[in-house]
Amino acid sequence: MNKIERRQDLLRAARTVFAEKGYHEAKIDDIVALARVAKGTFYLYFPDKRSAFAELVQGLFGRLGGAILRVDPAADVEAQIKHNIRAIVAVLLDDAALTSILLSYSAGLDPAFVTQVRSFHHEVKRLLVAALVEGQRLGIVQPGDPKLYATFTIGALKEVLFENAMGEQVRHREQIVTALFDVLRRGVLLSDGAPDAAAPEAPPAAPPAAPPAPSPRRPRAAPESPPTAPPAPSPRRPRAAQAGR
Numbered sequence: 001m002n003k004i005e006r007r008q009d010l011l012r013a014a015r016t017v018f019a020e021k022g023y024h025e026a027k028i029d030d031i032v033a034l035a036r037v038a039k040g041t042f043y044l045y046f047p048d049k050r051s052a053f054a055e056l057v058q059g060l061f062g063r064l065g066g067a068i069l070r071v072d073p074a075a076d077v078e079a080q081i082k083h084n085i086r087a088i089v090a091v092l093l094d095d096a097a098l099t100s101i102l103l104s105y106s107a108g109l110d111p112a113f114v115t116q117v118r119s120f121h122h123e124v125k126r127l128l129v130a131a132l133v134e135g136q137r138l139g140i141v142q143p144g145d146p147k148l149y150a151t152f153t154i155g156a157l158k159e160v161l162f163e164n165a166m167g168e169q170v171r172h173r174e175q176i177v178t179a180l181f182d183v184l185r186r187g188v189l190l191s192d193g194a195p196d197a198a199a200p201e202a203p204p205a206a207p208p209a210a211p212p213a214p215s216p217r218r219p220r221a222a223p224e225s226p227p228t229a230p231p232a233p234s235p236r237r238p239r240a241a242q243a244g245r
Helices: 003-021 028-035 039-045 049-067 077-094 096-103 111-138 146-166 173-186
Strands: none
Touching: 003 028, 003 039, 003 049, 003 096, 028 039, 028 049, 049 077, 049 096, 049 111, 077 096, 077 146, 077 173, 096 111, 096 146, 111 146, 146 173
16 A cells, blocks of 8 residues: 555544544544554654544645535526535535534533634635625625524534434435525515515415495484473452342
């Protein structure tokens, strides 16, 4: 086995040990045992386990950069963007062991390790920001803050890939590609309030009920005249004296 093959063999063993035990619990003894080499052989290629991890991260980032194609606005833009998303998802899922380490690191345990992981995140974001800026220049990306767009996109993809890597909710790759593309293309909310064409239409609302017809007006009765006062009694005449008998 030549030096290049031996180096790759050690890196494959390191990736497996990192995935099984986590970066912090992994030991060089574990790596050399899996690679079936002496411990001194490891130090011929790497000064410490962090150096092996850094090389794995750089290799992953290199595959990401090589998977993304420059979008040609004169061709099928949707197909090209889906290709790029599909390529990114494939690179990260094909190396699920390293992806899970990069997405689930604990800050504060090893400052140098955290720096390495954050460097990977920054490089991925820089790559995406450059693509978004180019898309804005070509008129296929809406105006706005490309750094913020990149943060939203990476956050969504990171959580989905983490669920897949941990086996919590495994989704098919094409399902991830389609969902992420739809989020990028339309967003979550519809800006004009129009219903989504793919969503089932709601039944039409019933027309408003007609107001009830007014009840017929009754003719107003003539006001009653006040009751007539009874006639005053006529004065009684004095009775005439009876004639003498």
